[in-house]
Amino acid sequence: MRLEYFQMIDRIVSLDGDTIQVESRVPEASPVFEGHFPGHPLVPGVLLVETMAQASGWLILGRNGFAQMPFLMSVKEAKFRNFVGPDAPLDVTSKVTHDGSGFTVCEARVMSGGKRIADAEILLRSMPFPHPDLEAAMRANAVRIGLPGHAA
């Protein structure tokens, strides 16, 4: 995980049909923790949402073979159930609950050490890649995190 670069996913553990499991480790140090919060470093809730959205996005890219790029459109029922801080291992799952025309709805969850950290309903809209650089970067990231079919 590199919080400052919004690089939230370290590795895809599995991608099976409509479900993805990914893992990440919160960095020991980050400028984010200098402000959130002094003396009590916590991963901000918005970054946990981003982590769930990215896991869901990789699920969609794995399912559509990079035909389109998923973009976050809405977050509902987001709940932050436990604090999570530096060096914590995160297990993130996302499951497609509705496959619409041009959009996908997922139920996503973050766990750490067996404890529920956060969950939300994530809606992503898929559209053609708006720039080839974005598609190239996503394909490179797919190799980095081990998206099935994109091994290094």
Added chain:
Amino acid sequence: MAAETTATFDKVADIIAENSEVARDSITPDSHVTEDLGIDSLDFLDIVFAIDKAFGIKVPVEKWTQEVNAGEKPAEHYFVMKNLAARIDELVAAKQV
């Protein structure tokens, strides 16, 4: 309007009112979803999601949009309320075949 279309119209109008800031009593059979009701793209996605769930169908918004953009169908064919209700009835009927 046929009775079944009225029932579908009412259900879709309820969904729109629940998923946007549009007042239920302002939605008529001749309302254009975007031009008259002012539904934006995010609200429209929520509405389509709710319609998919309520009717057990997959509204083919991408296909409809492509047809409108290609000039094959007027936007009114899909996005005026009475016609949207008719298209939903067709999708429900096709599912039951």
